[in-house]
Amino acid sequence: MEMRGSVTSAENTNVQQVVVEDDSEDGITLMDLMRIIRKHLVTAAIVFVMVFAGVTAYTFLVPPKYTATAQAMATYNASQGDDAGISQQYTGGTYIAGQITSYTTLATTETVLEPVIKDLGLDTSVKSLAEQLTVTNPTDTAFVNISAEDGDAQQASDIANAVAVSMQNVIQNDLYSAADKSPVKISIVQRARVPESPSSPNKPLYLAVGVVAGLVLGVFAALLKDMLNTKVEETSDVRSLVGASSLGSVPQDNSLGEKRPVLVSQPNGPIAEEFRRIHTNIEFLQTDKVAGKGQLLVITSAQPFEGKTTTSINVAAALAEDGSRVLLVDADLRHPSVAHHLGLEGSAGLAHVLSGQMSPKDVVQNYWKPNLHILPAGKRPANAGVLLGSDTMRIMVEQALTQYDYVIIDTAPLGVSNDGVVFGRWAKGLVLVTGRGVCEKKELKEVSESLHAAKVPVLGFIFNYADLKKTHSNSNYYYYYEDAPRKKSHKK
Numbered sequence: 494m495e496m497r498g499s500v501t502s503a504e505n506t507n508v509q510q511v512v513v514e515d516d517s518e519d520g521i522t523l524m525d526l527m528r529i530i531r532k533h534l535v536t537a538a539i540v541f542v543m544v545f546a547g548v549t550a551y552t553f554l555v556p557p558k559y560t561a562t563a564q565a566m567a568t569y570n571a572s573q574g575d576d577a578g579i580s581q582q583y584t585g586g587t588y589i590a591g592q593i594t595s596y597t598t599l600a601t602t603e604t605v606l607e608p609v610i611k612d613l614g615l616d617t618s619v620k621s622l623a624e625q626l627t628v629t630n631p632t633d634t635a636f637v638n639i640s641a642e643d644g645d646a647q648q649a650s651d652i653a654n655a656v657a658v659s660m661q662n663v664i665q666n667d668l669y670s671a672a673d674k675s676p677v678k679i680s681i682v683q684r685a686r687v688p689e690s691p692s693s694p695n696k697p698l699y700l701a702v703g704v705v706a707g708l709v710l711g712v713f714a715a716l717l718k719d720m721l722n723t724k725v726e727e728t729s730d731v732r733s734l735v736g737a738s739s740l741g742s743v744p745q746d747n748s749l750g751e752k753r754p755v756l757v758s759q760p761n762g763p764i765a766e767e768f769r770r771i772h773t774n775i776e777f778l779q780t781d782k783v784a785g786k787g788q789l790l791v792i793t794s795a796q797p798f799e800g801k802t803t804t805s806i807n808v809a810a811a812l813a814e815d816g817s818r819v820l821l822v823d824a825d826l827r828h829p830s831v832a833h834h835l836g837l838e839g840s841a842g843l844a845h846v847l848s849g850q851m852s853p854k855d856v857v858q859n860y861w862k863p864n865l866h867i868l869p870a871g872k873r874p875a876n877a878g879v880l881l882g883s884d885t886m887r888i889m890v891e892q893a894l895t896q897y898d899y900v901i902i903d904t905a906p907l908g909v910s911n912d913g914v915v916f917g918r919w920a921k922g923l924v925l926v927t928g929r930g931v932c933e934k935k936e937l938k939e940v941s942e943s944l945h946a947a948k949v950p951v952l953g954f955i956f957n958y959a960d961l962k963k964t965h966s967n968s969n970y971y972y973y974y975e976d977a978p979r980k981k982s983h984k985k
């Protein structure tokens with residue numbers, strides 16, 4: 494391979510960077526909430542079903558309770574007389590108003606309830622019986638409402654009536670014993686009737702509460718799971734953290750582990766088609782290409798094991814498939830793997846070129862098609878960062894851009910080294926590979942902030958190890974039968 498001239502693609506490329514304002518301080522928005530719920534919809538649904546099922550079971554299994562209410566009225570027991578009666582009645586009204594509120598407490602005391610327990614033969618304590626009672630005084634009235642709740646309708650009625658009678662006796666006979674007669678007269682104006690239907694549980698109310706509680710707790714569970722999940726799980730996670738668009742989503746598949754690009758091993762399969770889609774999207778990253786000058790693509794990741802090398806290889810194959818001249822450079826000198834992935838001899842490569850031991854034409858290898866060339870990394874050097882950032886490396890890339898339509902640099906993860914930033918400045922941006930369930934959100938955020946500070950934009954990202962169910966589920970329709978996933982038939 495001969496390299497002539499010195500052209501820097503980065504300098505002739507106009508990259509439009511999308512600026513994303515950081516609104517994290519504004520808190521979670523409704524759209525954020527909906528996104529989180531959609532992401533953890535299964536979790537939210539499970540919690541909702543569990544809560545609603547629990548409330549429903551309680552509603553229909555809890556023993557019913559019946560409530561009966563007796564009503565008493567307090568009046569002033571005035572002395573008989575013509576002139577004195579009117580005055581006494583006026584004074585008595587004020588007196589009753591001051592006394593009536595205390596009767597609600599009196600009705601639940603031992604003095605009132607002990608006779609009730611004895612007369613009805615109840616097997617309970619004063620405290621337990623008091624818990625069955627609800628005694629109220631309607632505002633601005635002389636009425637006392639005594640409600641009793643019990644699992645037996647008849648007994649609920651008997652208790653309410655017995656408490657009303659006992660309270661009447663205590664007030665009229667014992668409470669004001671110092672006087673000649675009680676100044677207060679208690680009349681039972683309405684006896685408690687046997688209830689025909691239970692007062693609790695209130696099934697419609699309980700079921701409504703179950704629905705509301707299920708929804709609230711389901712949403713809370715989704716939010717909690719999202720907070721506790723530290724790894725990237727959706728393309729929306731990446732988009733919000735790096736402020737870039739998705740170039741494609743590649744599902745996890747055994748074919749990607751073979752020592753051949755998926756476009757070679759399964760050219761008519763859905764994953765190969767996804768890389769063709771990525772190829773199409775890459776063409777729109779930089780639109781101001783000058784005739785005779787290639788496009789520099791820097792592909793990296795935030796962390797190791799996100800599949801950047803496999804992605805780089807398949808992107809290179811997709812670009813070469815339609816006739817583009819492509820050079821794939823393994824610039825990950827700390828952990829070279831392109832040659833291994835392709836089954837090529839990789840003992841000599843980029844490291845030897847940068848150290849002046851060999852020329853590019855000595856180490857560049859042809860693969861699959863005449864227009865697809867591979868430059869392996871070679872042996873690991875001790876000074877990888879120095880070699881990759883050298884003028885020799887830059888000149889080599891500039892010369893390569895005069896002979897290739899695409900020069901793809903597979904570089905070390907950004908969390909490992911700063912090589913990607915150096916190459917990203919040359920290309921005025923880079924392509925980020927993000928692995929679902931591998932990349933930490935915190936790490937991705939830190940990488941994004943570092944790139945922003947270095948003024949190296951993320952031109953787009955490729956979402957790797959994507960959930961197969963969420964990636965173009967109908968795509969198999971278009972592919973040949975022998976390349977599509979085969980299903981076992983139950984027919985003999």
